[in-house]
Amino acid sequence: MSAGAASETARYLAQADEFGAHNYHPLPIVVAEAFGAWVTDVEGKRYLDCLAAYSALNFGHGHPVLVDAAKAQLDRLTLTSRAFHNDRLGPFLEGLARLAGKEMVLPMNTGAEAVESAIKVARAWGYRVKGVEHDRATIVVANGNFHGRTTTIVSFSDDPDARADFGPYTPGFVSVPYGDADALAAAVDDDTVAVLIEPIQGEAGIVIPPDGYLAAVRRITRERNVLFIADEIQSGLGRTGATFHCENVGVIPDLYLLGKALGGGIVPVSAVVGDASVLGVLRPGEHGSTFGGNPLAAAVGLAVVGLLESGDYQRRAAALGARMRQRLDALVGRGVVEVRSAGLWAGVDIDPALATGREVAERLAERGVLAKDTHGSTIRLAPPIVVEPEELDWAVDQLEAVLAELASA
CATH class of the missing domain: 3.90.1150.10 (Aspartate Aminotransferase, domain 1)
Known part of the structure; x- marks a missing residue:
């Protein structure tokens, strides 16, 4: 040197x-x-x-395919805001929905934004569809979780580095031991609108739950009319040998949370992916993002979907x-x-x-x-x-x- x-x-x-x-x-x-x-x-x-x-x-x-998609889009159009349509957004939304086997996509930018968006969607679904009393909705989460570092998300973290000195904390979350289906079932009550978990806890050290746990989560949430939200921001998009880790155990959640690899290492791209019966609760003006679904991000995201389609x-x-x-x-x-x-x-x-x-x-x-x-x-x-x-x-x-x-x- x-x-x-x-x-x-x-x-x-x-x-x-x-x-x-x-x-x-x-x-x-x-x-x-x-x-x-x-x-x-x-x-x-x-x-x-x-x-x-x-x-x-x-x-x-x-990656040449992803770089080429970004370069081609840079010469055409990079941002319109969601005040208008752009010609890359529709193809990206359809492609990602089809890849996930779902009907609808809410595009955002970062993983934490996808988590925050899912929390809002789950609460709105709870009030408008399930019939939970206003301002009483709760979401069950797991100890050892890492879903981001926004103020709401750190409110249900048990990592002192992420949480300490950032209160007051947002209410509405109940935490149970990760991998314990009985504890999760006991925590679900009439006010529960969702269970939010990582199929594999990445930041915790690649912690994999016991066999049958994710299937039990799916069974409990279905029986209790509660949404199953799978944070696949790190585990998804090929990392674990499947498009989503949930596929490895034969489980289909109500909502997938995606990010990181969705932007191909070029631009931040995230998304909440689910069916219209859930994502359809959002109305114009209730949620948005200036950059979410921008043409450059959509072009790269669509190219990522293309890479994954063959398996x-x-x-x-x-x-x-x-x-x-x-x-x-x-x-x-x-x-x-x-x-x-x-x-x-x-x-x-x-x-x-x-x-x-x-x-x-x-x-x-x-x-x-x-x-x-x-x-x-x-x-x-x-x-x-x-x-x-x-x-x-x-x-x-x-x-x-x-x-x-x-x-x-």
Whole structure:
């Protein structure tokens, strides 16, 4: 590394530290270019991206189909607001609805906006369709959840980093242990309008519920006339080996919440997807977004839908995920305590006596692999689905080497 390159990194880091709010604690890597599963920093060093922007880059950096769709739209039309129609929105809405097997789409921008939108829709449905008394609607959520960081969403978070000092909190939520169907059933009453859960809890460390849990949620919500809202913002769009993780367990929720990969790593795109019997409760003027459904986002989103229609990416994620899981399982007892995975998405619990997740992530970065820690001793692995098998093997090799170094230190 030249002194000039090193000073460039230091300059960028100092600039971000001085002028940026300190709401993140990123690894000291300054990325300048990226393609496929690889990124290059300002010093010219290459890294295998095993985080994929928390699954926003399921199709890799700079996917030609997605970039071409964005470039073509940039020359035509980028924004009208929803005061008018645009010629990309209709095709995108139809394409996404068909992909999800639903009738209607509410387009937004970020994942948190999709969650907030679903909360509003569920409450309106509760009052207008179910007949819940005004201002009494409740939504059942799960402990350990992560649905975003807006004030309403952190009101039902039990993560102190996300919640502390941001009250007063929004009422109307009842939290139960994740994976406990009996507790969920007991929490549902006549005022319950929805159950909002992640089919897999991503930020919690890729926590997968017990077999039969999601099916039980579907049965309970159907029996009690309650909406089942599945937050598939991280787990959806190919990541777990299916278009939606709910498909892996044969469950169809009332509403899908989508985001991250829906924008192809190019623009923020999110959506609430459901049938007209639910989304149809919204009336003009009750909810909206200046940028939601903008032509550029719709063009990219439609291209993402096109990539998923064949099922090739879903099958690739399943096959590569099985390969990754086999390699990771071999590390259990050798610095790894537990591995949880679904498709090409894994949570790896590092032995806390050996190192923190942050320390492992830092050592991986030194070896050219980008991953991120969560909840102390867990690291998450979610490489783009375009990663090659030998690249995936190499990444696990680096993890194995890091663990060996730590054990011998």
